[in-house]
Amino acid sequence: MKEFLKGFKDFALRGNVIDLAVGVVIGAAFGKIVASLVSDIIMPPIGMVLGGIDFSDFFISLNGEHANSLAEAKAAGIPVIAYGNFLNSLIQFLIVAFAIYLVIKQVNRLFPKKEEPVEDPRKCPFCKQEVADDATRCPHCTSVIEPESKTA
Structure with a gap:
């Protein structure tokens, strides 16, 4: 039983679980705000x-x-x-989706993705077409090529 409780404690106190719990609580509160925004502020003027x-x-x-x-x-x-x-629920969803889009867009702008360097593909020395790194014969011109040679 001690092992079970220790395992549960380790799981519950991991950073990802706590972050998720905080996100769910904030999301629920945000949902209530959006529901009020739609039913109390947006829909009455549209109805009028x-x-x-x-x-x-x-x-x-x-x-x-x-x-x-x-x-x-x-x-x-x-x-x-x-x-x-x-x-009303559909409008609430659209507002939440738009708000999440704006947040994600700003986060992506603040933390741009680091692009990994892309290695040039191996090419046949005879026909200059792409070939697999471990190919010994070109599938395009059927020339015999050295497996370790990498020509650009």
């Missing part, structure tokens, strides 16, 4: 421009019964497809 409608109240009754609002339909037990909530 479109005639004072509330997107979160859009639904389709599956059994044909009529209800004036989504809350009324749910209270009456009417099965519904609440596509207005889906629209």
Whole structure:
């Protein structure tokens, strides 16, 4: 049992696990902020421009019964497809995706990737076509070539 607890402690206190946990907590908080941004700030003006409608109240009754609002339909037990909530969630996703794109773009700008030097490919000394490093015969002109010779 001691070995198990020690193994769990070593796993839980590794840097990657803690970084991941912090990322999940911050992501959850960011998700709540974005949800509020969409439902409280972005969608009301859009709804007003479109005639004072509330997107979160859009639904389709599956059994044909009529209800004036989504809350009324749910209270009456009417099965519904609440596509207005889906629209809000879709807009929230787009905002989160855009925010992540901006963050990644800035991180990539601050920490550019180091390009590894690319070795010139080995070429046949006769036809100048690329050949495998361990080839003894050129697949293009069929000339016999030395395996250790590297010509440019």
